[in-house]
Amino acid sequence: MRSVFLRKTMKVKCPVCGKETEYSPANPYRPFCSEVCRTADLGSWASDEYVIHGEPGSAMNLSPEEYEAAAEHTREVAAKKERSRK
Numbered sequence: 001m002r003s004v005f006l007r008k009t010m011k012v013k014c015p016v017c018g019k020e021t022e023y024s025p026a027n028p029y030r031p032f033c034s035e036v037c038r039t040a041d042l043g044s045w046a047s048d049e050y051v052i053h054g055e056p057g058s059a060m061n062l063s064p065e066e067y068e069a070a071a072e073h074t075r076e077v078a079a080k081k082e083r084s085r086k
């Protein structure tokens with residue numbers, strides 16, 4: 001488990017709304033910008049369509065590059081679901 005993120009403040013984009021948010025212990029909703037986005041995205045992160053290294057919920061241990069790729073993937077999955085619903 002990597003803890004490099006906890007050493008300094010890092011900005012990441014909220015995977016739900018794309019807003020820049022703090023990826024740090026100061027943000028209890030990380031990697032999301034708020035409780036609203038975290039709740040909205042729970043389904044995607046827990047889904048079997050979205051698995052990081054075979055470990056659901058391991059997003060907190062990702063490197064910035066991995067996080068960005070995963071967040072991008074999450075947005076794509078969410079967009080596809082949104083389209084298939086209509």
Ligand SMILES: [Zn+2]
Nearest residue numbers: 014017033037
């Ligand atoms: Zn957000």
